Amino acid sequence: MRLVLILFCLLLPAAGMVSAADWQITTLENGLKVMILENHQVPQVNLSTTIKAGAKNETDYFDGATHLLEHLILFRGTEKMNGEELAAEMKKHGAYFNGYTSSDWTDFVISLPNENLDFALQIHADMLFRSNFPKEAMDKERQAVLEEINITEDNPVDKAYRSSLSKLFGKQHPYSKNVLGSKENVANVPRDSVYAYYKRYYAPNNMTMAIVGDLDAAATFELVKKYFGDFPRGTTPEDNYGPLPKRNRVEEIEIKKDIGQGYLMMSTIGPRADSPDQFPLDIMATLLGGGESSRLWKKLKDELGMVYSVNFGFYTSKYEGTMFAFATCNPADIPDVEKAVNEVLNDVKANGFTEKELRKAKNTIKTNHFLSLERGLNIADKYAQYDSFIGYEFVDKYPGNIEKVTLADLNAASQKYLNTDSYVKTTVVPQ
Amino acid sequence: MKKIKILSIICLLGLLLVFNGCGRKKISLDSEGYGKTTLANGITVLVNHDETTQLTAARFLVGGGLLTETAENNGITNLTLKMLLKGNASMTAEEITEQLDFLGANISVACFKDYGVISFTSLTENFEEVLAIISQSFISPTFPEEELTKLKHEVEGDLKAVNDNQTQASSRLFWQTAYGDRGYGLYSDGTLESIAGITVEAIKKHYQKYIGGNNMIFSIATDLAPEEVVIKLDNHLGGLKADAEKVSAPDMTLQPEKEGFVSFDRNQSFVFMGYTLGHLKPAEIAYLDLVNRIMGTGVGSRLWSLRQVEKLAYTVYSQYNINKYNAVFRAAIGTDTAKVKQALTSLEREWKRLIDEGLSEEELVMAKVNMKNGLIYRIDTKANRADNMAYYEYIGYGYRFILELIEMADRVTLEEVNKFIKDNLTGECKYLSIVGKK
Numbered sequence: 001m002r003l004v005l006i007l008f009c010l011l012l013p014a015a016g017m018v019s020a021a022d023w024q025i026t027t028l029e030n031g032l033k034v035m036i037l038e039n040h041q042v043p044q045v046n047l048s049t050t051i052k053a054g055a056k057n058e059t060d061y062f063d064g065a066t067h068l069l070e071h072l073i074l075f076r077g078t079e080k081m082n083g084e085e086l087a088a089e090m091k092k093h094g095a096y097f098n099g100y101t102s103s104d105w106t107d108f109v110i111s112l113p114n115e116n117l118d119f120a121l122q123i124h125a126d127m128l129f130r131s132n133f134p135k136e137a138m139d140k141e142r143q144a145v146l147e148e149i150n151i152t153e154d155n156p157v158d159k160a161y162r163s164s165l166s167k168l169f170g171k172q173h174p175y176s177k178n179v180l181g182s183k184e185n186v187a188n189v190p191r192d193s194v195y196a197y198y199k200r201y202y203a204p205n206n207m208t209m210a211i212v213g214d215l216d217a218a219a220t221f222e223l224v225k226k227y228f229g230d231f232p233r234g235t236t237p238e239d240n241y242g243p244l245p246k247r248n249r250v251e252e253i254e255i256k257k258d259i260g261q262g263y264l265m266m267s268t269i270g271p272r273a274d275s276p277d278q279f280p281l282d283i284m285a286t287l288l289g290g291g292e293s294s295r296l297w298k299k300l301k302d303e304l305g306m307v308y309s310v311n312f313g314f315y316t317s318k319y320e321g322t323m324f325a326f327a328t329c330n331p332a333d334i335p336d337v338e339k340a341v342n343e344v345l346n347d348v349k350a351n352g353f354t355e356k357e358l359r360k361a362k363n364t365i366k367t368n369h370f371l372s373l374e375r376g377l378n379i380a381d382k383y384a385q386y387d388s389f390i391g392y393e394f395v396d397k398y399p400g401n402i403e404k405v406t407l408a409d410l411n412a413a414s415q416k417y418l419n420t421d422s423y424v425k426t427t428v429v430p431q
Numbered sequence: 432m433k434k435i436k437i438l439s440i441i442c443l444l445g446l447l448l449v450f451n452g453c454g455r456k457k458i459s460l461d462s463e464g465y466g467k468t469t470l471a472n473g474i475t476v477l478v479n480h481d482e483t484t485q486l487t488a489a490r491f492l493v494g495g496g497l498l499t500e501t502a503e504n505n506g507i508t509n510l511t512l513k514m515l516l517k518g519n520a521s522m523t524a525e526e527i528t529e530q531l532d533f534l535g536a537n538i539s540v541a542c543f544k545d546y547g548v549i550s551f552t553s554l555t556e557n558f559e560e561v562l563a564i565i566s567q568s569f570i571s572p573t574f575p576e577e578e579l580t581k582l583k584h585e586v587e588g589d590l591k592a593v594n595d596n597q598t599q600a601s602s603r604l605f606w607q608t609a610y611g612d613r614g615y616g617l618y619s620d621g622t623l624e625s626i627a628g629i630t631v632e633a634i635k636k637h638y639q640k641y642i643g644g645n646n647m648i649f650s651i652a653t654d655l656a657p658e659e660v661v662i663k664l665d666n667h668l669g670g671l672k673a674d675a676e677k678v679s680a681p682d683m684t685l686q687p688e689k690e691g692f693v694s695f696d697r698n699q700s701f702v703f704m705g706y707t708l709g710h711l712k713p714a715e716i717a718y719l720d721l722v723n724r725i726m727g728t729g730v731g732s733r734l735w736s737l738r739q740v741e742k743l744a745y746t747v748y749s750q751y752n753i754n755k756y757n758a759v760f761r762a763a764i765g766t767d768t769a770k771v772k773q774a775l776t777s778l779e780r781e782w783k784r785l786i787d788e789g790l791s792e793e794e795l796v797m798a799k800v801n802m803k804n805g806l807i808y809r810i811d812t813k814a815n816r817a818d819n820m821a822y823y824e825y826i827g828y829g830y831r832f833i834l835e836l837i838e839m840a841d842r843v844t845l846e847e848v849n850k851f852i853k854d855n856l857t858g859e860c861k862y863l864s865i866v867g868k869k
Contacts, residue, residue, distance in 0.1 A: 041483060042807050075730065075739065083739060091731030094800035096808075113804050140742050147745035147767060150698035156595055258696035260591035293525075293532040302525075302581060308588020328588055356533070363535030367554055370486060371537070374812045431696070 023383070023392075024217045026224075030233050031205025034224050035383055035392065037212045039376050045213030046111045047120055048380035049128060050388040053201035054104045055181075056174030056239050056318070064145070064181010065194050067101040071141050072133040072194070073108065074099045078126040083137055086123070093119050096377075103175050104318045105388040111377045114214040118223060125227040128202055135191045145186050152180060156257060156428040157326075160265040163253050164426040168267050168322070172242030175320060203234025208392070210384040212376045241319060244269060253426045261308065262331030263428040266341060268419050270314055270321030273390045278316050279401045280413035281323070286361040287353055288312035288344070289325065293360070296325065299344050306333050306340065318389040323417065331429040342420040349418050352411035365402050458657045465820070465831055466657055470665055472644030472673040477820040477830045478660055479652040481813060487558040487653040488813035489551055491565065492821040494646040495678045496546040497619065498755075499637070502612040506621020507629050509542035510582060511637045512549060516540065517578035519564075520571035524578050527564055536561045542619040545755040546825055552814050555654055559663050566667035572638065574631050583629070589620050597701035597765065597866045598746075600693060605703040605761065605864035608691035614681030615754065643675030644668075650821035650830070652813035680756060683709075691864040700768045700867020704778045705749070705761020707860045713828055716753060717839040718851040719760060720806075721798040723751050725790055726781070727762055728801065733781055734762055743774050755826040760856070768868045775863075786856050789849030799840045806837050 026034045055066050074097065077083040090097055095112040108127065110120045133141070152158040162178045169176035180186075209228075211220055271277040289296045289312025300307045310327040325341045373379050373395075383392045460466040464480040496508055516531075516538070517524040531538050536553040538561075553561050594600045603618050610616030620626075649668070651660055685707060711719065727734035727749025737743045746765035751758060762781070766774045790798065810816050810833050823832035 042811050044804065044807055044811075084736075087731035087735060087739065091729070091801065092797050094797075094804040096729065096804070111804075113800065140739070143742040144738055144745050147699070147765070150767060151745060151765060154597065154697045154699050259595045260593075261588060261595070291532050292528045298525075301585070305581060305584055308585055308592070328592060360529075360533040360535075363533060363554075363557075365535075367486075367535035367537065367552070370484065370554070371552060371812075371814075374484060374486070374814075375808075376811070 024221070026221055028204065028225065028229055030229065030231055031203070032228055032231075033208045033387065034221065035208065035210040035387070036215070036217045036220050037210070037379065038215060038217050039212050039379070040214045042376070043114045043214045044111060044376060045114045045117045045120060045211065045215050046109065046377040046380045047124055047209065047211050048107060048109045048377070048384040049124065049207055049209040050105045050107045050384040051128075051202055052104075052206045052236070052388045053106055054102050055177045055179045056103045057201065057237075058174075058177060059240065062189065062193070062197060063177060063185040064179075065185075065189055065197055066106055067179050067181060068142070068145055068186055068189065069194055069198055070099040070101045070106050070108075071145055072138060073127050073131045073198075075144075076133040076137040076141050077131070079130040079132050080126055086127075089119075089123065095120065101179050102317075103177070103179060105385060107381065107385055109377060109381055117213075117215055117220065121223050121227045125231075128207070129231050131198065133191070133195070138191050138194070142186055145180070146183055149180050149183055149186065154257075156259050156263045159255055159257070160263050160426045160428050163255060164265055164267045164324075164424045167251050167253060168269065168424045169320070170243070170245030173244055173320075174240050174242065175317065175322075200234065201236055203236055204228060204231050205233045206236045208384045208387040210380040210387075212380040244320065247422045249422055251424050253424065255426070255428045256431045257428055259428065259430050262329050262334050262430075264327045264329065264334050264337055265324050265426040266338065266423050267322060267324040267426070268417070268423045270316070270323040270417060272319050272321065273316040273394075276401075277413050277416070278314075278321065280405045280410045281314050281321070281417060282365060282402065283358065283361040283405055283410055284348075284353075284414050284417075285312050285314040285323070286364055287357050288348070290361070290364060295344050295348065296341065300327065300337065300340050304340060306337055310341075334427055334429070338425065345418045345420050348414050352414065353407065355407055358405070358407050358410055362402055362405075366399050369399050369402075458661055460657060461831075463831075463834060465834075467830060468661060470644060470661075470669055472669060472671055473647070474644040474664070474668060474671070475648045475824065476661060476664060477648065477650040477824060478657045479813070479816045479820065480654070480657055481652055481816075482654040484813070485555045485654055486813055487553055487555045487651065487655065488817040489558070489562070489649065489651040489653070490817045490821045491549045491569065492648040492650070492825055493547045493642055494545070494648075494675075494825060495641045496542055497544050497617045498614055498678055498681050499641055500617055502617070503625060504629060504633060505617045505625040506586065506619070507633060507637050508547045508641075509540070509619050509621070510579070510586070510626075510629055511634050511642075512540045512542065512547045513582055514574050514579060514634055515549070515568040515572045515638075516565070517582070518573035518575045519568040520573065521567060522564065524575065527568065530564060531561060534560055544615050548821065550814075550817070558653065558655065562663060563667050566671070569642065569668060570671050574634055574638075576631050579629075579631055579634065583626055586620050586626050587623060590623055590626070593620070594693070594695065594866070597695070597697065597699060598763070601701040601703050601763075601864045601866040604691040604693055604866060605705075605862060606759075608688065608864055609685055609707050609759075609862045610683075611686045614683070615757065640676050641678070642671075644671045644673040646675035646678070647671070648821045648824055650817045650824070652816040652820075683756060685860060689862050691862075692869075693866045694869040695866060696868055698768065699765050700771045700865060701763070701765045702771065702774060702778070703761050703763050703864045704775070704782070705759060705862065706856050707862060708758040708760060708855050710756055711753065711758050713832070713835065714839065714843075714847070715851055716758075716828070717802075717836055717843055718848045719751050719758065720802050720836065721795065721840070721843060721848055722785070722790065722852060723749055723760065724798040724801040724805065725794045726785060728805070733784070734764075737764065737774070737777050737781075741773075741777055743770055743777060753826065771865065771867060782856070786852060789852050790845065792845055795843070795845050795848060799843070802840045803837050806833055809833050
C-alpha cells in the first residue's frame with residue numbers, strides 16, 4: 001500500500017470554494033486514484049468514479065459499446081445480484097445513481113445518506129468490477145438504448161450536433177463517433193465482445209474515484225481499501241487516435257424533420273484540453289454568444305431581428321475541442337443568418353475585443369465556475385472527470401488561468417481559431 | 432478645530448445610522464439560518480444566511496402568474512417581467528444587459544402558474560449593484576415599444592419550438608386538457624395569437640395592476656449579514672408602490688374531455704397520464720411525496736419495470752406539482768410510437784395497482800429514506816434555497832416547508848398514505864395527453 005497524501009497550496013481562495021488543499025488524495029497499490037473531501041453541510045455522501053474510456057476507444061466494431069456498457073453496469077446486475085435486485089437495493093438505501101459516457105471517459109455516480117457510505121462503496125465496487133450482464137438482460141437493455149437513440153434523432157439540437165461530428169472530425173478520428181452508436185450495432189454487438197471490452201478498460205489503474213460528503217476521510221480511505229484494494233491492475237490499450245481531415249471549404253449537412261423552426265449549427269475544431277489557448281477561447285465564446293450582451297446576440301437578434309436565439313459554444317476534450325455557433329430562426333432566413341454570423345466573426349478577427357468585454361467575460365466565467373462547485377455531487381463529478389483526461393488540478397487552476405488572459409491573448413486566439421471559410425454547416429429544417 | 436471636525440463627522444455618521452435603521456423591522460434567524468421580515472411597503476423578505484460560499488442567490492417573486500391572464504392576453508406576465516429589464520428611468524435596455532453581464536450575474540425571468548419571478552445569482556461582492564439595477568427596473572420601468580417588438584419575436588421562436596420537444600409539448604397539453612384555455616390550463620409563453628395582440632399599453636396596465644410591494648416576495652440565500660440585506664433591500668426597493676391588486680382564485684372546473692392528442696411525425700411519442708388534485712394540506716404533500724417515490728422516482732420504482740422488464744421506454748417516471756390552488760400527480764413515458772398502446776396499458780395497470788393495493792409497509796420505509804435524501808437536493812445550493820423559500824411561502828406552506836417536509840417523513844403512517852391514495856386518485860380527475868404519430 002502506497003499512501004501519498006498530497007496537500008496543495010491554496011491557489012485561489014475566492015468565493016470560499018473547494019480547492020486542492022481540501023482534498024486528501026491516495027493512490028492504491030493497484031493504481032486506483034482516490035480523492036476524498038470532507039464536506040459536512042448536508043448529511044450525504046457522493047461518489048464519482050471516472051474510467052478513462054469513452055467513445056474514442058471504440059473501433060467501428062464496438063460503435064456505441066462504451067455507452068451500452070455504461071447502461072449494463074448501471075442496470076443489469078452483478079455477480080451477486082440481478083438488475084432488479086440491484087435497483088431495489090439502491091432504492092432501499094435512498095441512493096441516486098447514474099452514469100455518463102463521453103468521447104473521453106465514462107463516469108458513474110452515487111449519492112445517498114451518509115450512514116450508507118459502506119453500502120455505496122461495496123455496490124460501487126461490484127458494479128465497476130463484478131458486473132456480468134447475462135445475454136438476456138443485455139438484450140433488454142439494448143432496447144432502452146435504442147429508445148434513447150430515437151429520442152436524440154427526434155431532438156433537432158441533438159440531431160444537428162451529432163450529425164456534424166463525423167464530417168467535422170473525419171472518419172478516422174475518434175471524436176467522429178456518435179457516443180450513442182448506430183442502431184444496428186447497438187442491436188447486434190455480441191455480449192462476449194462487450195464483456196471483453198469491459199474487462200480490458202475497467203482496471204483500477206484506469207480510474208479516478210472522488211468522494212465528497214459528510215464523512216471521515218481516514219475511515220473512508222480504509223473502506224475504499226477494503227472494497228477496492230484487491231482488484232488487479234490492468235494493461236489498458238492506447239487510444240485509437242487518427243488524423244483530422246484537411247478542410248478548406250464549407251461542408252453542408254441538411255436534415256429535414258417534422259419541426260416548427262429552423263436550426264443552424266456552424267462547427268469548427270478548437271484546441272485540445274491541455275492547450276493554453278483554451279482559456280482565451282472560453283472568454284471568446286462567452287463574448288460571442290454567452291448572454292444578451294454578447295456580440296452575436298446584439299447583432300443578429302437585437303439589431304437585425306433575424307434569429308429567435310443565438311449562442312456560441314466551445315467544448316474542450318482530450319485531443320481536440322469543438323467550437324460552434326448555433327442559431328434558431330425562420331427556416332427561410334438561414335442563409336442570411338449564416339452570413340451575419342460570419343460578419344460578426346470577421347469583425348472580431350479584424351478589430352478584436354475590448355478591455356471592458358474581457359473583464360465582463362472574466363466575471364461571468366468566474367461566477368459560473370464557483371456555482372458549478374456548490375453541490376457535493378457536482379464537486380465529486382467534476383474533479384473525477386477532469387482528472388481522467390487532464391488532471392484534477394485543472395479545476396482549481398481554472399479561475400486563475402482565466403484571470404491571466406490578456407486582451408492580446410484573447411485577440412490572438414480569436415484570429416487563430418475563428419474560421420469563416422471552412423466549417424461544417426448543419427441545418428435542421430421543417431419537412 | 433481638527434477635533435471638532437472629526438466629532439462632527441462621527442455625530443453625522445451616527446445620525447445617519449440611526450435614521451437608516453428607523454422604521455425597519457429586525458430580522459432574527461432560526462437555528463438553521465432562516466428568517467423572515469416585511470418591509471414597510473409590504474415586501475415579504477425571506478433570508479437564509481450561509482457563509483460557506485461568497486455567492487448570493489436572490490429571487491423577486493411577483494404573485495399572479497398565469498392566474499392573472501386570459502386566453503386573449505396569455506403570455507402577458509412573462510412579457511411584463513421581461514420588459515422590466517428592457518429599460519428604466521436611468522438605464523436603457525442595452526445598458527442594463529451590459530451592466531448585469533459585466534457583473535457576472537446569472538439573471539433569469541420566468542412565469543409559472545401562480546407567479547412570475549426574476550432570479551439572479553452572483554458573487555456576493557456584486558450583489559448590491561445587481562440589486563440596484565433590478566430594483567430600479569421594478570420601480571421605474573420604461574417599457575420601450577421597440578424592445579417589446581424584439582421580445583415578441585423571441586417568444587414567437589420559443590412557441591414555434593415548443594412542439595419540437597415532445598416532453599414539453601405533452602406536458603403543456605396535459606394541463607390544457609384538464610383546465611382548458613384559462614388559469615392553470617394556459618401556457619407561460621402564451622400563443623402566437625395572444626402574443627401578437629399584446630401592446631405596450633396592456634403591459635403598462637398589467638404592471639400597474641399586479642406589481643407592488645404587497646404582492647412581492649424577496650428571497651435570498653447569502654453570506655451577507657441578514658440586517659445588511661434588509662437595509663440594502665429597503666434602500667433600493669423600499670420605494671416600490673404598495674397598491675397591487677389581490678390576485679383572484681381561478682375557476683378550477685375540470686374539462687369533460689379527458690384525453691388530449693397532438694400528432695407529429697416522430698420516432699418517439701410522449702405520454703402523460705395522471706390526476707389533478709385539489710389544494711393539499713401540508714401533511715398531504717408529505718403523503719404525495721412518499722407515494723411518488725415508490726410510483727416512479729428513479730431506478731427501482733414501480734414504473735421502472737416498464738423500462739427494465741417490459742422494454743417499453745428509455746424515459747419513464749412519475750412527478751407531482753404543487754400549486755396554490757391544486758396539485759397534479761402524473762406518470763410520464765417516452766416510448767417508440769409503435770408501443771404507445773402497450774405503454775398506456777402498462778401505465779393504467781400501475782395506477783390501478785396503486786389505487787387497489789396502496790403501498791406496502793416495506794415500500795413506505797424505503798420511500799421515507801428516499802424522500803429525506805431527495806429533498807436535500809432542493810436545499811443544497813443557495814439558488815435552490817432561494818427558489819423554494821419564495822415558492823412555498825407564496826403558495827401558502829411557509830418558507831421553511833422543505834425542512835418541515837423532511838421532518839414530517841418519519842411521522843407518516845401506512846394508513847394515512849393509503850387513505851390519501853384512495854381519496855384523491857379518482858376517475859373524474861384523471862387526464863391523459865399524447866404527443867406522437869397518429
